[in-house]
Amino acid sequence: MPTPNIDDDLRTMLPRLRRFALWLARDVHAADDLVQSTIERALSRWKSRREEESLRAWLFAILYRQFLDGKRRATRYAQLLGSLSSDEPTWPSAERVAVAHSTLAAFAALSPEQRSLLIWVSVEGLSYQEVADILGVPIGTVMSRLSRARRALRQLGEGDPQSPSLRLLK
């Protein structure tokens, strides 16, 4: 019976999924909802997963798609109501302290796709090919988007005069 193994595999991925979800949604509750629906979907689609696909990339892809779907629904709903909800991040108090750090503040200000790219590549160490598969774009496109994301993070981080990263650079 493969069930315990599936659960164990998913369990080891939970912290990474939660971290990714938190930085994607920038809201603890929304992040937990995202992770839960990702786990649900992973459980129901476990058999359709291709062997050679890494579990990590597969789960990130599911979570990212869930996030985009949710955002699309929210936008449509907001348009129905005649007003676009503000994109202000709602941070739990603990994370608000962390965001005070300039690099994190800059990171939080990037677009969701740029945040995802940087987490996948810089933090999680996914291969460029895996990222290309998740986003469904050629690898060259991943490269140019990665350049743009890294440049944006640099600019936003340096725009802050109190940025400690400036001093660290010297």
Place this chain on the structure above:
Amino acid sequence: MNLTPPSEHDIHAYVDGHLDDPRRSQVERYLSRHAEQADEVHGWRHDAQQLRTLLAGDLAPAPALDPSRVRERVRRRRFVRMGMAAGIVLCLFVGGIAGWAARGIGSGDAPMADAMQAYRLLAVDRGVGMDITTGNENDLRAWLSGRVGQDVRLPDLADAGFRPIGGRLFATNEGPAAMVLYDDGSGHTVSFYVRPPGPARHFLPRGAREDDGLLANYWSEGGHNYAVVAVADAAGRQAAERVTGKAI
């Protein structure tokens, strides 16, 4: 010395530490001669390290997200949903059966119970409360066709000793009903009752039943439901038989 600028791929791979030694030194050689790009690339590398460090913090544990708990929750939700679906199906089924069983109800539980009610109301008092009091069959026929239907046939029971004494209209759920009361001059009365079948088009098989001392014969013909009601004694039975025999 090769000074062609490294590809975008190689620059990122350099930042992320994916390059093998020869290609890494190639990139480093290039950057050492291009200070501006070197600044940017080193900045990227610094940012990547920062992100790794800053995002490494542990989140508070969330036992609710454990796969076994999620699995359990999905199972429970599916069970509840199946229960609800089964409940809806059951409601439709019971409602459908009950509705089908109750399709004739509206005038009472039994066929033409309204006819028996009408008889009780009028015949006992020998015609008190009639809408029309006449022994003239032509008048009664005209009265009937104007109110219940053109093609209602009034039975002629003269040879059985019964003469009409009048009629009365009733409002029923199925539409206007009319009753014509016959009398044989020696204390026996028979009622002839007719009404439309109602929106449910509920026609009756020929039948008879006794209820509380009354006898009812009923049938459907030409788009109307008919009943003949009399007291359930020998004279009443005989009279009713004659009426139904005439009406067929």
